[in-house]
Each structure stands twice: as C-alpha cells, then as structure tokens.
Amino acid sequence: MKSNIVLSIFSVALxxxxxQSAYKQNKMDVEFPAFSAEAHRGGRGLxxxxxxxxxxxxxxxxxxxxxxxxxxxxxxxxxxxxxxxYLSPGFMLTADGKEIPASDSKKYAIFQMDYEQLKxxxxxxxxxxxxxxxxxxxxxxPLLADLIDTVQKDIKQKNKxxxxxxxxxxxxxxGDNVVNPTPEVFVKLLMDVIEQKKITPYVVxxxxxxxxxxxxxxxxxxxxxxxxxxxxxxxxxxxxxxxYKPFILSPNYNMVDASLVQKAHANGIKVIPWTVNxxxxxxxxxALKVDxxxxxxxxxx
Numbered sequence: 001m002k003s004n005i006v007l008s009i010f011s012v013a014l015x016x017x018x019x020q021s022a023y024k025q026n027k028m029d030v031e032f033p034a035f036s037a038e039a040h041r042g043g044r045g046l047x048x049x050x051x052x053x054x055x056x057x058x059x060x061x062x063x064x065x066x067x068x069x070x071x072x073x074x075x076x077x078x079x080x081x082x083x084x085x086y087l088s089p090g091f092m093l094t095a096d097g098k099e100i101p102a103s104d105s106k107k108y109a110i111f112q113m114d115y116e117q118l119k120x121x122x123x124x125x126x127x128x129x130x131x132x133x134x135x136x137x138x139x140x141x142p143l144l145a146d147l148i149d150t151v152q153k154d155i156k157q158k159n160k161x162x163x164x165x166x167x168x169x170x171x172x173x174x175g176d177n178v179v180n181p182t183p184e185v186f187v188k189l190l191m192d193v194i195e196q197k198k199i200t201p202y203v204v205x206x207x208x209x210x211x212x213x214x215x216x217x218x219x220x221x222x223x224x225x226x227x228x229x230x231x232x233x234x235x236x237x238x239x240x241x242x243x244y245k246p247f248i249l250s251p252n253y254n255m256v257d258a259s260l261v262q263k264a265h266a267n268g269i270k271v272i273p274w275t276v277n278x279x280x281x282x283x284x285x286x287a288l289k290v291d292x293x294x295x296x297x298x299x300x301x
Contacts (some may be wrong), residue, residue: 030201033065038290045296048124063301066164072110079144085179091128095120154273158262169212183211
C-alpha cells in the first residue's frame with residue numbers, strides 16, 4: 001500500500017513536470033516574425049486608437065505582422081483595450097455626444113467604472129488633433145476578448161496570415177488599487193482571457209511596469225515578454241533592473257544606436273523600438289538591424 005502511494009505521488013509530480021514542460025515548449029514553437037511590423041494602438045495615425053475597427057484596418061496592410069495595444073482593468077474585473085488611466089477629454093465624448101470637461105479629467109477612471117458604463121462613451125468621432133489623418137467613426141472601448149474574437153474571425157474568414165498580439169499592461173506601483181489592480185491580479189485576469197481565446201503562442205506581453213512581466217516570466221515561463229523603457233539608463237542597467245532576460249527590449253526609438261542593438265542581440269534579445277512615425281526614421285532604424293518597429297502609421301511599411 002505504501003509503495004502504491006509513493007508511486008502515485010511520483011506519477012502526479014512527473015505529470016505536473018511534464019505538463020509544465022509541454023506548456024513552456026508549446027508557447028515557443030511558433031516562429032516570431034523576422035521583422036515585427038507593429039500597428040501602435042492599432043494604427044492611431046489612421047483610425048481611432050485601441051479599437052476593434054483600428055485593428056481590422058491595420059490587418060489590411062500586408063507588411064503588418066503584429067497588432068499593438070494597451071490594456072486596463074475595469075471595476076467589474078473586465079480586461080479592456082485602452083491606453084489612459086482616465087477617459088480622455090482630448091478625443092472622447094460622453095454617450096450623448098457631449099464634451100468631457102477638462103475639470104472632470106480625473107472623474108472617469110477606467111478602474112473605477114463598470115464596463116457597461118465605460119462602453120457608452122464615444123472614442124471615435126471627436127477630432128484627435130495629434131492625428132489629422134485619423135478617420136472619424138463613432139466607436140467604443142472594447143473588451144480584449146471581443147477584439148480577439150473579431151481579429152481571429154477575420155483571419156479565418158478572409159484567409160489572412162495569423163497576426164501576433166503585442167499587449168501592454170497599463171499599470172504602476174503608484175496606481176495600485178487606485179487606477180489599476182495589483183500586478184498579480186492584472187496578470188491573472190489578462191492571462192485568463194488570452195488562454196481562453198487560445199492565442200497564447202501569438203502573444204507578447206509588454207510593460208513599463210517590470211512587476212507584471214516578472215510575474216509572467218515566473219508563472220507563465222513560455223509567454224513572450226517585452227520590457228518597455230524610456231530613460232537614460234544603459235542597456236546593462238535596464239537589464240539588471242528587470243532581473244531576467246526578456247524576449248524583447250522595447251526602447252523609445254531615440255535610445256537606439258548600433259551598440260544597444262549589438263549588445264541585445266549578443267544576449268539573444270530582440271530590439272523593437274517605439275513609436276516611429278516617419279519613413280526616414282524607420283529606414284535609419286532598420287539599417288541598425290532592429291527586429292521590428294512600432295508605428296502609428298501602418299501604411300509606412
């Protein structure tokens with residue numbers, strides 16, 4: 001009897017180890033693009049940012065390999081695709097088409113609103129002065145799950161190539177339990193959606209908040225991660241700060257030079273800078289042999 005119990009325990013442990021190994025292997029057996037051409041926020045230079053219609057539009061540009069987007073968590077625990085902590089008076093309107101007063105800019109925190117309320121705001125018809133080419137179409141902040149469903153459906157129905165998803169966690173320590181959940185909660189909610197939708201091999205999780213991608217690296221070791229940086233630290237200092245080797249280092253494009261690219265490549269790390277919005281800048285960075293570009297204008301590739 002004792003030997004049977006020991007054998008059962010050993011079998012369970014072996015099965016768990018094999019499952020973890022399989023999980024890790026299965027997430028890395030998809031080939032990442034040789035050059036990752038990424039539509040920032042779905043290509044906000046052309047369409048309302050972080051919307052389903054933006055992602056669908058970006059898919060029409062053959063060079064695009066990756067849809068880049070931002071995520072927040074709502075009061076009722078939904079993962080939504082949007083960038084700012086608060087609804088922006090700069091390019092959003094209330095449900096009845098009225099302006100959001102600048103004085104109310106801190107009133108509408110994503111994390112303090114249920115999704116049904118959040119969805120009523122119009123984020124597509126007010127002119128975004130920074131992007132004069134952007135089409136004006138009434139639309140809304142989508143659930144990540146709904147965005148994935150639409151993209152995957154379009155891929156299947158229109159016989160398109162499988163795109164990658166570069167998904168940012170919008171959070172920081174100062175915002176914990178104020179404008180974002182703790183990183184453990186954020187990661188769990190996000191990964192639940194990604195795994196439910198069965199797109200894990202095609203996902204990169206990126207963040208300026210090293211805590212979220214450190215958790216991903218530990219708890220979901222096969223998931224690709226990207227460390228977003230915009231600072232005056234050296235390559236070595238940023239890597240030491242993160243504490244592990246990410247799949248991608250994603251710096252502000254002004255930080256990128258030949259030395260940084262060479263050091264990252266020597267460590268087996270890809271370099272994908274952001275946000276690069278002219279053909280000249282894209283060509284200059286490609287000459288440095290970066291592994292991708294994040295741009296507001298998917299038509300530049």
